[in-house]
Amino acid sequence: MNSLQHNLNIVFIGGGNMGQALVTGLLDSGWPADNIAVVDNDHAMTIKLKEKFPHCHVYSQSEAALNLADVVVLAVKPQVIQTACEQIAAQCQIKRPLIISIAAGILINSIDHWLGGELPIIRSMPNTPALVQAGVTGLYATEEVSAEQHEIAEKILCSVGDVCWLDDEALLDVVTALSGSGPAYFFYLIEAMIEAGKSLGLSETQARELTVATAAGAAKLIKQSGKSAQDLRLAVTSKGGTTEAAINTLQEHEMKKIIDTAISKAAEKSKLLANTK
Ligand SMILES: NC(=O)c1ccc[n+]([C@@H]2O[C@H](COP(=O)([O-])OP(=O)(O)OC[C@H]3O[C@@H](n4cnc5c(N)ncnc54)[C@H](OP(=O)(O)O)[C@@H]3O)[C@@H](O)[C@H]2O)c1
Structure with a gap:
């Protein structure tokens, strides 16, 4: 891991199955726990998260976490992602972090719109073997995403398996069907x-x-x-x-x-x- 990535703060919005798999993968790959925050609005889940990741930051609301965010991973269910985005939009527009969505079937245009527009966004499609760090993820990035941010996203998703970059968002439907x-x-x-x-x-x-x-x-x-x-x-x-x-x-x-x-x-x-x- 290069020194730049080492200091980046990653904030997970949603600490369920996939959020936890990614945090576990990142910690196993040496990402400092102090640079990882998980926001989950389910109180019982935040207790579980604090027990499982005692050295990471766990919040039930996003404000404090987002102040320091370099990367925001949207790891909530597709049916609640609009609300989750709208809750964090104002802060994202100030801090302008890299956004990585793992929500199945949610188009970048929608995420961009809900977050207020023009943020660097990566849409990804992981699969369940990510839960045992043996997944594979299809990734698509918008033009706003820099080469360095590509690398960061790859590092995050590689912590739970392999990655495969796509040059067309529509191919994520094929990734969904295949992997x-x-x-x-x-x-x-x-x-x-x-x-x-x-x-x-x-x-x-x-x-x-x-x-x-x-x-x-x-x-x-x-x-x-x-x-x-x-x-x-x-x-x-x-x-x-x-x-x-x-x-x-x-x-x-x-x-x-x-x-x-x-x-x-x-x-x-x-x-x-x-x-x-
Ligand atoms: N599981 C998989 O194998 C898989 C594979 C590929 C992609 N994905 C994608 O990964 C995403 C997450 O799936 P998952 O299985 O990890 O979901 P999950 O277990 O339901 O975890 C999501 C967590 O986020 C919380 N949450 C909901 N709204 C929130 C908000 N506004 N702010 C903060 N936390 C919030 C949920 O709390 P509540 O329960 O109270 O709502 C829940 O604890 C989904 O979009 C799914 O499409 C999953």
């Missing part, structure tokens, strides 16, 4: 594999252990080897073997087409939801 909703697709496959293992005689525990370790191992192998998914698949598909028997069945049922249709539907839905908020 945002993606963990559920893998859970569905895992669920189906466990059920298949059980129907063939394994216990629930055995089937789960074998399937989950296989999923984690396959993900690690493709990441570390840098090889394509197709190459790795072909490498374990011997002619006339067991893998081929399974893959042939998936191909007969047009599995790739089903996945393509499913992800296209999710992207369409994301676009529709974003345009109705």
Whole structure:
């Protein structure tokens, strides 16, 4: 971490699941606790946050926190983000921090409008494995965001996994469909594999252990080897073997087409939801 980033104050508006995941990631990556503040309007949550992050600043109202903010992370639910933005707009216009929104489907134009206009804003789409620091986040920045602010946002989101920059905000709908909703697709496959293992005689525990370790191992192998998914698949598909028997069945049922249709539907839905908020 360079010395400039080291001294930056980050304020989280919303200290729920994602806010906590990001604070945990930042602390683990060496961000000083004294430079992190979390604002949550739920009193019970502020007690929990103080216990979990005793060296960070925790507030139930944003005023004190925002006085020192260099970066504001909007980590509230989409349905309350307008109110949250309007509560902090006046102070943001004075301090002009970098704004990073993680709210699903909320367009930058809306955030900009609610915050009073012309602030540097980054919109992002993380996914649930961020909760165990193994997420991936799609990011899009407006022209007002400087190169240094790009780096800062990357540092923050990298603390909970990988990042992928986009040059078109509309592509966040695809990110939502691919990696945002993606963990559920893998859970569905895992669920189906466990059920298949059980129907063939394994216990629930055995089937789960074998399937989950296989999923984690396959993900690690493709990441570390840098090889394509197709190459790795072909490498374990011997002619006339067991893998081929399974893959042939998936191909007969047009599995790739089903996945393509499913992800296209999710992207369409994301676009529709974003345009109705
Ligand atoms: N969870 C995920 O996997 C995931 C993945 C990608 C993106 N996201 C995005 O991440 C955002 C946060 O999700 P989450 O699951 O962390 O939500 P969450 O657990 O509900 O946390 C949000 C917290 O913010 C508080 N809050 C609401 N309005 C506030 C305000 N004006 N000022 C300060 N605090 C306020 C909420 O309190 P109350 O409960 O009292 O309202 C709640 O404690 C969402 O926009 C979601 O779309 C989440």
